[in-house]
Amino acid sequence: MNKLPPIAKVYEALSAVADQRVEMHADHAIVTSSDHTKDYTVKFLPDGYSSNDNATLWQHYPGYPILAVMIIQGKLKSNPECLPWFQAVNWKQLNTQAKNDYDKAISVFLQPFSKTIQNQIVDEVQNLFDQLSSMEITVKGNRAPRSQESRTK
Known part of the structure; x- marks a missing residue:
């Protein structure tokens, strides 16, 4: 991998x-955005992944859709006991309110939790980021059509 994502993308992937916004298929996955307005296509490559999310397409690092797929596939080992802390977080809204200052968005996300839980969250995210940083995978953008209709659950 040529470029690592901002650590904030791990938070988004865990959410x-x-x-359960990751729909797995044989050769690809569909990942729904945190505000449920877009679907991203993650294609499985022999040596990595391609995705049509903006981070992967334009910044050339694995965006949260790829990271979420890697967690589901067990290529990034996460602690399932931590997942409830990441439920129902609208990262699109948090990032917009923070003017895309990811550190500020993470701080807002962490505020409601006790210091003990905050530390566990930060440790879990750092663990996943460290795993990712030691991997050799290919990451490419793809031009799969992106669904932009509002979705209801």
Whole structure:
């Protein structure tokens, strides 16, 4: 992998997994955005992944849809006991309110939790980020059509 994502993308990926917004198929996955307005297509490559999310497409690092798929596949080992902390977080809204200052958005996300839980969350995210940083995978953008209709659950 040529470029690591901001650590904030791990938080977003954990929320996608916690909310069960990842739909796995044989050769690809569909990942729904945190505000449920977009679907992203993650294609499985022999040596990695491609995705049509903006981070992967334009910044050339694995966006949260790829990271969420890697967690589901067990390529990134997460602690399932931590997942409830990441449920129902609208990262799109948090990032917009923070003017895309990811550190500020993470701080807002962490505020309601006790210091003990905050530390556990930060440790879990750092663990996943460390796993990712030691991997050799190919990450590419793809031009799969992106669904932008409002979705209801």
